[in-house]
Amino acid sequence: MDTIRSLMKQHMSLSAMRALANSKVSYTTAKKYIKINGFVAQDLKKYVASRKKPLATILSISHAQINSKNKMTRTYRIANPSYLTLVKDGYGISKNYVPNDLVTVNVATASADTPNKMRKAAATALEKMAKAAKKKGLELVINSAYRSYTQQEELYNEYHAMYDTETADSLVAKPGYSEHQLGLGVDMTSQSVVDGKYSTFGETKEYQWMKKNAYKYGFILRYPSSKTSITGTSNEPWHYRYVGKKAAKECYINNWTLEEYILHHGFDTKIIYAE
Known part of the structure; x- marks a missing residue:
């Protein structure tokens, strides 16, 4: 008993x-x-x-499928997402999940309708990072932050209308499998891109600065070009993920992705096998 x-x-x-x-x-x-x-x-x-x-x-x-080099064979659900929750093919969150501490980030946006909310800790950290960048003459801009399940679904369908399935899946996460729904993922750009001086964020000084300094504020470059086989996502120099300062520093020092961090430390929240 x-x-x-x-x-x-x-x-x-x-x-x-x-x-x-x-x-x-x-x-x-x-x-x-x-x-x-x-x-x-x-x-x-x-x-x-x-x-x-x-x-x-x-x-x-x-969980061999954490590393996308290995075939995905199972689906798991994260019951209570945390700052270190892994969301990717095979590891999803409920369509009803909405962070209860979403706040507007006080950082410039690419347009008037740019989604610019994040979980409070991530928002505060991003604001501090943008201020530090500005002292260096760099202007960070938000291109997209929190997206609900429905918003992700709309984006997913839009990409699938434009591209073949394989290409679309490599460019946009399925609804329920996006870090943006966590309120911890953010797509960044710069004022120089908005103004047309550069065509992509990866070409900018802001990108080079973020690569070296984002960990100090609790962010990691989530999908680096050298780790696409592990993450299963194509190179995204603009996508950053808040994981907290301690984990971000460890990832930066060891050149780890979030997948590699978890393969060393394990999950910090309950993972439910969707039988």
Whole structure:
């Protein structure tokens, strides 16, 4: 009975509890895996057989697809997104998810109707970064920040009307799988691009400055050109993601993507296997 109560506290589904029972692995052995975010009951026997440390075995067996070099075979849902939540193919958030601390970012926008809201911590950090850039004679501009599920769906459909499926999927995230819905992803540009001096953000001094300094404010360049095989997303020099100063600094020092950070540290929130 104590074991059942413990599993219920983990919000484990009936099918997962059934899989645990059918595995014939003792609860004492299973317990060290169950407590790790990303645990999948159906994989328990594989975990035990691997003889690796619990976190390493769960990530390598149940979540090898974090690295997009590996084929995506499963779909997971993030119950309560955090600053370090991984959102990409296979790892989605609810269509109803809306951050409860969205605020307007006090940074210039590319146009009057540019989405310019982010979660409060990310907004504050971006404002500080824009002020620091301005002291260097650089003018950062927001091209797009928070987008709801519906807004992402509209954008997704727009791209699919213009391009073939493969091209469109490489350029825009599926609804429910976009960092913009988290309120933590932001597409940046510069006043020099808005004014027509440069055609893309990647050509600008602002981009070069952000690459070197964004981590100081808790942001990482989310989709660098050298890591497209890992992220599964084509090079986006304009897309930055707020993860907090500590994680951003570690990613910068080690030249890690968010995928690589998680493969070293694991998930910090509950990941639900969509059986």
